[in-house]
Amino acid sequence: MIPDAAAGGAAATGTARPWLPWLERAVAAQLWVAAGVLEAALRRHPLPRLTDAASRAAASPAGRWFPAGGRLLPDARLDELAARAGVAWRGPAGCLPRSFLRCWLAARAGREATLVVGVRRRAGTPFGAHAWVEIDGLVRGEDLDPTTAFQQIASYPVRARRPPRPAPPLRPHGDHVP
Numbered sequence: 001m002i003p004d005a006a007a008g009g010a011a012a013t014g015t016a017r018p019w020l021p022w023l024e025r026a027v028a029a030q031l032w033v034a035a036g037v038l039e040a041a042l043r044r045h046p047l048p049r050l051t052d053a054a055s056r057a058a059a060s061p062a063g064r065w066f067p068a069g070g071r072l073l074p075d076a077r078l079d080e081l082a083a084r085a086g087v088a089w090r091g092p093a094g095c096l097p098r099s100f101l102r103c104w105l106a107a108r109a110g111r112e113a114t115l116v117v118g119v120r121r122r123a124g125t126p127f128g129a130h131a132w133v134e135i136d137g138l139v140r141g142e143d144l145d146p147t148t149a150f151q152q153i154a155s156y157p158v159r160a161r162r163p164p165r166p167a168p169p170l171r172p173h174g175d176h177v178p
Helices: 020-044 047-060 061-065 073-091 096-108
Strands: 115-118 127-133 138-141 150-156
Touching: 020 047, 020 073, 020 096, 047 096, 047 115, 047 138, 047 150, 096 115, 096 127, 096 150, 115 138, 127 150
Parallel strands: none
Antiparallel strands: 115 127, 115 150, 127 138
């Protein structure tokens, strides 16, 4: 089921843009598909490999336009749609795909994003793990600070790494640029 993107649309923002709910639905559908692909990839590939691929994708030309129409939405709304898309596949316990998608969107926007994985700190409680996003060094998208309940065991930076520019060609000795 695709999450309802219309909630919190034009009526909630107080703007008169009748196309906004349709745009949000289109962006939500794209994020839902991306979350599904990510869900399948998480089952087949190690997390470091996926975060490296996400860094490359965030810097790619296609990564700049995906999701189509996403640049027309405020960052907070895009983040909310990404969170809903992540939950759609695993339910509320789907913190890893939700956090991964949010992390990739932040990196795509040029922010320093890190996917963090932690385990429950308290002895005598059942094992529990959680994933969250740190953007520009701050925990984002969490109701409570996860660092109080979970011990960080791994962090994976996702940064839009653009390929290095080629060096300018060397000029022969007799040439000089005025």
